[in-house]
Amino acid sequence: MSQLLIKNGKVILGQDAKIESVDLLIKDKTITEIRPNIDYKELENNNENIxxxxxxxxxxxxxxxxxxxxxxxxxxxxxADDLELLDWLRLRVWPMEASHNPASLSASTLLSLGELIKSGTTSALTMETVHHTETVLEVVEKTGFRATIGKCMMDKGYGVPSRLSEKTKDSLNASLDLIKSWKSESGRVSCCFAPRFAISCTQELLETISKIAQENNLLIHTHASENLKEIEVVQNETGLRNVEYLQKVGLAGKNIALAHCVHVNEYEQRILAETGTHVLHCPSSNLKLGSGLAPITEMLELGVSVSIGADGAPCNNNLDMFKEMRLAALLQKMRYGSSSLPAKKAFYLATLAGAKALGLEEKIGSIEVGKTADIIIVNLNQLHSTPTPDLLSALVYSANASDVETVIIDGQILMYKRELKTLDEKEIIAKANKEYSELVKRAGI
Amino acid sequence: MSQLLIKNGKVILGQDAKIESVDLLIKDKTITEIRPNIDYKELENNNENIxxxxxxxxxxxxxxxxxxxxxxxxxxxxxADDLELLDWLRLRVWPMEASHNPASLSASTLLSLGELIKSGTTSALTMETVHHTETVLEVVEKTGFRATIGKCMMDKGYGVPSRLSEKTKDSLNASLDLIKSWKSESGRVSCCFAPRFAISCTQELLETISKIAQENNLLIHTHASENLKEIEVVQNETGLRNVEYLQKVGLAGKNIALAHCVHVNEYEQRILAETGTHVLHCPSSNLKLGSGLAPITEMLELGVSVSIGADGAPCNNNLDMFKEMRLAALLQKMRYGSSSLPAKKAFYLATLAGAKALGLEEKIGSIEVGKTADIIIVNLNQLHSTPTPDLLSALVYSANASDVETVIIDGQILMYKRELKTLDEKEIIAKANKEYSELVKRAGI
Incomplete structure (x- = not known):
């Protein structure tokens, strides 16, 4: 059994994020001891590999x-800079998604994982494109990252390239095949449903997914109420507000994760709170696409489960939780004053709240005995974060991605002293540039 | 004469920020040649030091x-996290400013300069505290940085610690003494007036400064219309909106730089545009203090001169132009759609517009023959900025402070391959931590 001992750190502990000077012992994947002065020599004498x-x-x-x-x-x-959501999708993102092949998708996934690990993200919930999602699953499994991944489902809608447009039955079968056939040896990588959004999916598709997901304890990850035009389309088609409609077709509940929820009225917010539906807040993306500013303070007050994501690189343009966490906090302060969404709450949204959305809060999201070791070590001894009277404040408001030194996922060291251990950074960049130029040609952009 | 040759870069050139593959030759402080393939050996044969x-x-x-x-x-x-502006000032920042001595002020200045250089800022306009501003001037002069620095003036107001409270005449004399006696051997560091804000200064003080500044071609740097309570105080005292009042006392014009201007109505915006008064936009600070969101799009449309600053570390909590530039763009997109404040405009606000506010647009702010070499070299060949179909977009939306490799100010290399050349990073951090803990004791916080 492999053992990992993290000595002398200031550790953010437990559900209430108290910081203490303790050592951490990790056996295989699991945090087994948390206390000061864990005796290295004592463990070594037991002839254990540490x-x-x-x-x-x-x-x-x-x-x-x-x-x-x-x-x-x-x-x-x-x-796809400086475009509004629906143009952003129709003119750039959809044609580019439609032009993916396994090689370009693999390059894109590796690029994502490299950036994520280097900026301290250890788990993700992702929506991929319509085809080749098995490539994404395999690449993630190999690198040691943790993710729940969904094949995008699109059986309707205007402006969708033919390659992304599916028949209802085919979309469903493709998702089900993927879910059934996927085996993650590590247990780190799982499959979920990912219908794109209400205007890309038939009611039949959404209702069927909802039923299967409930019966099989599967997550459904979709977009909702990001953009005013999107909401208008849903309202015209269904006579309902977006979240109301989603609830009607069975997309409300503890296994439902809705990205954005920028334009949700109080009634919709109450649906989200009462059903335990998860809201995935994407502050940079919502600003950059001109979508608006989600009522996070109101939703948190109502008890809605809110966590954070960077969304896609073309609407951010990073996958950096430091940027998202700081921005999430700052935006609510702008709305409701400087004490809104304080550092500790922003940190919670960026960690344990995310674990809850993934249904993995018993396993990850905080440092506790018995939990799996998904841990980052951050060096705050930097010019840009000195002095540090409050370490959590420094992490949320001052720290940068480049301050993350070590990343451990599932007990395995994936980055040490800023060097990736399961990925080759230069190779990823070279491959991404090559695949990008070929994809652009295929897409005819 | 020392010469510096920057070979094979992609250079952002001139006022319109066109990117070309050219070499740059810098003689002493000045950019003397910009063209492809400047022949290194030819210059070397002339026995020049290069x-x-x-x-x-x-x-x-x-x-x-x-x-x-x-x-x-x-x-x-x-x-001072999670406090609103006036509490932030009265409970934390003023007591701490009042507790500065030359040693702590020197530590604070060095910490600023280290962070600024490492994140690619080469010039600054700063407001210091009431005392010991000569220390700041001297430290900046020594390190090779470029700045226009003002002693803070405060001859009125509620909640001001006695050590920061000045008599009108004393405040004026102290500023004038500093301005007259300061000699910058390099010419990089100059002195300006820095009355804190309308509610900290008597009308007499502001009117006198205005007159002297006009006669002597001096800059006046102050805060204006950051906070609704501040505006209310000014309105109660003077019957006027803040910017109207400032214009009345002579603080409008090309030599006037007003930080924030968050709450300025259309009439005030027109005053700013017509008088050429400079607006210093501080997006992170305005959000973090809950002050609000400045009408940058409207002011730019009216032709107001807008540039960018990070404000103080306790309300940001960085001094990082990458964060400010990206946020400035994203916030206007949120207000007016995704094509608002595009990358090129944000870059302009972060460079040449700043030079204009400082009255140094003939000298710095763009790369042109005859201008002084204030230049940064940024490595965009990173996971988080790959691919880079548009380099300016990558710089504004994707790049991080840590991507800046080389910093040249006034023709002198201040950072090379991320190593500071005139400053000792570890020493700065150690000194800052020591001085911080002593200052906190003095301040009784």
């Missing part, structure tokens, strides 16, 4: 959990 | 210019 990481003067934190990403879009970074 | 920097596959940009900073406050980073 790796020791010195975290002196460093902050040891649960890894960040991003609940709304599109690995397939990371290759489109910078290709 | 340093060559290889910028292959890197972006060469004018350095960022931040027009609203407080070096004296950098030591208070993380000490």
């Amino acid at each position: 790796t020791v990481i010195d975290a002196s003067e460093k902050l040891v934190s649960p890894g960040f959990i991003q609940t709304h990403l599109h690995f397939c879009q990371t290759l489109f970074r910078g290709s | 340093t060559v920097i290889d910028a292959s596959e890197k972006l060469v940009s004018p350095g960022f210019i931040q027009t609203h900073l407080h070096f004296c406050q950098t030591l208070f980073r993380g000490s």
